[in-house]
Amino acid sequence: EQFLKTYDLVFAGRPPHEAAKYLSWDQRNLSFGTYGPYWRNMRKLCTLELLSSLKIGSFQPMRREELGLLVEWLKHAALEHVSVDLSEKVSSLSVEMSCRMVFGKKYEDKDIDERGFKVVIQEGMKLGAIPNLGDYFPFLGVLDLQGLTRKMKALSKVFDQFFEKVIDDHVRAGDQGPTKDIVDIMMSIMQSGGTDFQFDRRHVKAIMLDMLAASMDTAASSVEWILSELLKNPRVMKKVQKELEEVVGLDRMVEESDLESLEYLDMVVKETFRLHPVAPLLIPHYSLEDCTVDGYHIPKDARIIINTFAIGHDPNAWTDHEKFNPERFVGSSIDLRGQHFQLLPFGSGRRGCPGMQLGLIMVRLIVAQLVHCFDWKLPNNMLPSELDMTEEFSLVVTRAEHLMAVPTYRLQK
Numbered sequence: 155e156q157f158l159k160t161y162d163l164v165f166a167g168r169p170p171h172e173a174a175k176y177l178s179w180d181q182r183n184l185s186f187g188t189y190g191p192y193w194r195n196m197r198k199l200c201t202l203e204l205l206s207s208l209k210i211g212s213f214q215p216m217r218r219e220e221l222g223l224l225v226e227w228l229k230h231a232a233l234e235h236v237s238v239d240l241s242e243k244v245s246s247l248s249v250e251m252s253c254r255m256v257f258g259k260k261y262e263d264k265d266i267d268e269r270g271f272k273v274v275i276q277e278g279m280k281l282g283a284i285p286n287l288g289d290y291f292p293f294l295g296v297l298d299l300q301g302l303t304r305k306m307k308a309l310s311k312v313f314d315q316f317f318e319k320v321i322d323d324h325v326r327a328g329d330q331g332p333t334k335d336i337v338d339i340m341m342s343i344m345q346s347g348g349t350d351f352q353f354d355r356r357h358v359k360a361i362m363l364d365m366l367a368a369s370m371d372t373a374a375s376s377v378e379w380i381l382s383e384l385l386k387n388p389r390v391m392k393k394v395q396k397e398l399e400e401v402v403g404l405d406r407m408v409e410e411s412d413l414e415s416l417e418y419l420d421m422v423v424k425e426t427f428r429l430h431p432v433a434p435l436l437i438p439h440y441s442l443e444d445c446t447v448d449g450y451h452i453p454k455d456a457r458i459i460i461n462t463f464a465i466g467h468d469p470n471a472w473t474d475h476e477k478f479n480p481e482r483f484v485g486s487s488i489d490l491r492g493q494h495f496q497l498l499p500f501g502s503g504r505r506g507c508p509g510m511q512l513g514l515i516m517v518r519l520i521v522a523q524l525v526h527c528f529d530w531k532l533p534n535n536m537l538p539s540e541l542d543m544t545e546e547f548s549l550v551v552t553r554a555e556h557l558m559a560v561p562t563y564r565l566q567k
């Protein structure tokens with residue numbers, strides 16, 4: 155609370171970051187942008203133009219359509235009683251939703267690189283998370299002892315070529331009607347010349363990657379962890395399904411307008427974020443000046459790592475801290491929007507996640523739909539207690555093992 159609220163401004167910096175230099179057009183993005191007028195202006199622009207409630211709402215039909223396609227695919231799998239790779243399916247869904255929101259259409263995997271979107275973005279996330287000697291000892295950065303700079307340069311070329319193609323496609327297509335994707339909006343801002351700061355193709359590309367990387371993996375991993383906990387805790391799964399039956403009914407699918415009535419689902423989401431925050435160390439903060447916090451002197455230019463995983467598992471903050479128990483939130487005012495410092499999956503303050511509203515809609519909608527339309531069983535008679543919950547380290551923490559489960563369709567239509 156002292157770092158993110160009391161002294162929020164002092165700790166609103168981001169440390170110099172080799173990965174951001176290469177992968178975000180010289181820190182022109184938001185996530186790793188150094189604190190200052192450029193970052194403030196860009197953050198305002200993204201919040202108002204790209205991530206406003208109105209803009210998020212305009213993508214609702216697209217979310218419904220993409221999720222509908224997945225449900226149809228799963229219905230076939232259900233008829234054949236086969237086990238499906240939920241991690242892979244949810245991740246692809248999230249890629250498609252993010253691409254359509256940012257680029258206005260789906261590109262094929264091969265359009266970016268023979269490895270495909272997910273692999274390329276995940277490689278960027280890994281390169282951003284690996285401790286890089288060059289970040290701590292700039293003179294060593296030049297020597298590239300870990301070979302990271304070489305990899306980052308190669309990857310930045312891949313992104314640059316692909317994003318140039320996306321921009322060219324938008325220029326060629328011209329005005330495509332009322333639903334504007336994120337590239338459309340940024341292109342019109344660029345062409346209008348109406349910003350107080352320089353805004354060219356490099357800025358468009360940096361924000362494109364920011365929006366894509368920030369929404370794809372975070373939402374998919376959150377859904378993966380929630381579904382894992384539901385499969386591990388059949389009592390909770392039944393209770394979520396019962397709530398869905400009462401609010402939605404078994405004769406139709408979930409709509410976004412149902413979400414606010416799903417109170418128990420909301421508790422399940424909070425409890426999963428407590429135990430499995432997908433960005434467990436947030437993004438590193440950086441002190442802009444000397445500061446004394448709780449009697450400790452923190453010098454200017456210090457890296458601040460906030461361990462929300464440890465906070466979520468802290469027995470001083472949570473009773474039965476290792477137990478998955480959504481009911482702990484009954485009658486509690488604790489939410490996850492950054493006002494309650496024992497639960498910070500989106501961070502808090504100036505650097506808190508600007509995509510929280512969109513992220514929460516995506517996560518709650520996908521989980522609600524999958525659990526409403528299908529019953530789920532672990533494959534090969536695996537017991538819920540046997541489900542492996544090992545994590546894989548990156549900027550966004552995913553499951554180490556893919557989540558596999560067998561669906562059975564449960565709606566009446």
Ligand code: HEM
Nearest residue numbers: 184185368369372373433436437499500501505507509513
């Ligand atoms: C469940 C989904 C999501 C989770 C859990 C999540 C979590 C986070 C966290 C923990 C941070 C770092 C906060 C800090 O350093 O203090 C962050 C930053 C950020 N997020 Fe999200 N996020 C999600 C979805 C999204 C979406 C959908 C977008 C946009 C499309 C987005 C855009 C960003 C950006 C641009 C930043 C950097 C903000 C800055 O440094 O000013 N996020 N997010």
